Amino acid sequence: MPFSGYLYAEVTWTQTAEDWLASHVRMFTHLDGVVPKLVPDNLKTGITHASFYDPVVNRSYHELARHYGTGVVPTRVRRPRDKASAEKGVQVVETRVLAALRNRVFFTLDEANAAIRELVAAVNARPLTTDRTLTRRRLFEDREKPLLKPLPAEPFVIGRWSRYKLAPDYHVSIEGVAYSAPYRLIGKHVDVFCTVSLVSIFHKGERVAAHARQDGEPGRGTVTLDEHRPPNHRAAALLTPEAVRAEAAGLGGALGLLADRIFADADHPDQAARQVAGLLRLGRLHGTVALQAAATAALSANVRSCRFVQHLLAKGQVQALEDPAGGLGPHANLRGPVYYH
Incomplete structure (x- = not known):
């Protein structure tokens, strides 16, 4: 946080879209509010095209920002001073959290995050050097938290957007499983939104298909709705x-x-x-x-x-x-x- 220096940190397996967005959701839940502005760097998971004047925000990240009513204002490329608060926070976490855990072995991600939460809480409760009567947590609770926007009624549903040109077999392949779309869209571009449990297919902003997400071997799973087949394929089926x-x-x-x-x-x-x-x-x-x-x-x-x-x-x-x-x-x-x- 820019005024108090209040820290939030966690570890994830990857920096893919799902982990990146889920970290934001957990951070907002921890803060019990939403910051008016997010200032990320230009990682591809968050920013599709870097530009100081007109950056292109990744679609999933943009949807998360709209859901929580916040703005995304990325830094300039290779300009760490544009996010000095974040850089300082990284330094503090590296010296006071990661360094303290460098000799410990964790067998699960939850176990590692539990240790990190404990040390981050200790850092936030540590007296400041400029005023020993204040802490990061106290400044956050007294000065910053009242200015946060309230959380929405429901948390953001984590998902990923993809764009496909519908193949002649009127299916799109998601992690080895093929999902059907109406055959009339063959050769046209469709947008696919994938969550943990649902695959939704859109054309020109209108949802044209929805499937329960399946786990299957690559190239072997197929989910086809009969109404998506052309008449001759229905007869053959x-x-x-x-x-x-x-x-x-x-x-x-x-x-x-x-x-x-x-x-x-x-x-x-x-x-x-x-x-x-x-x-x-x-x-x-x-x-x-x-x-x-x-x-x-x-x-x-x-x-x-x-x-x-x-x-x-x-x-x-x-x-x-x-x-x-x-x-x-x-x-x-x-x-x-x-x-x-």
Whole structure:
């Protein structure tokens, strides 16, 4: 802090956008308020293009600043005097915190930060050389904290913005997992905002897709929504062995059993998928009751063929199978009891 010299310090694994932004969130929470202005140097995580007159702030960093209602005013390149307070704070932390911990071994990041917090608190509580009755903490509490802006109702959600040109397969790849976007945007630029749990895809400021973030092996994970597929891809997706078998299982009865036997006998799942898809198509043409009856006849004849079922339905030879009482019914070949008396 510029007036009191009050310090906040922590260690992170990296200086990537996620760690950089999360450190700001934790700092504001520690201060219980928001400073009116942030003065960083020109690290790429914070400043995309360095310029004294018109710097370009990283989009995620800009969103954090807007969320907390503060401004980002970076220093000039290689001008440490532009942030003298920060440079002095770094010197104090190096001599009074890091030097004191140089011989200790930490096995977790939380353990290291706990030790750092303890020593930083001691530095903030140490009497100042100019006035032994004052400390950094006391000056901060009395003079600076009342001038801080209040914290927003919710903390900033850490995420990263990326820009992609949507590929012909209408997916964007995030850490080895492909997420779908509407196929009509193929060849157009989309903005992707990734958080720990959500992947949001935007086009011209409008969110066009949202997916729960997945963990998967690079190049193997795919998350696709059916409404994002073009019509021909939707039709092809309905013919996959998994989709066809699931639909047949949903109808159940003799059809479900016949479908299971067709898949068991097939040399390849795609062969069985086509036959079962043909059975399902016959059900849409002739009705589910007639299809189940034809499937029962096929099972009774130990025939596992879509063509056999189609023949039965085309010839109308399954009507009698719908009679729950069973039997062939009256016909000309029955002799009857009179024949024997």
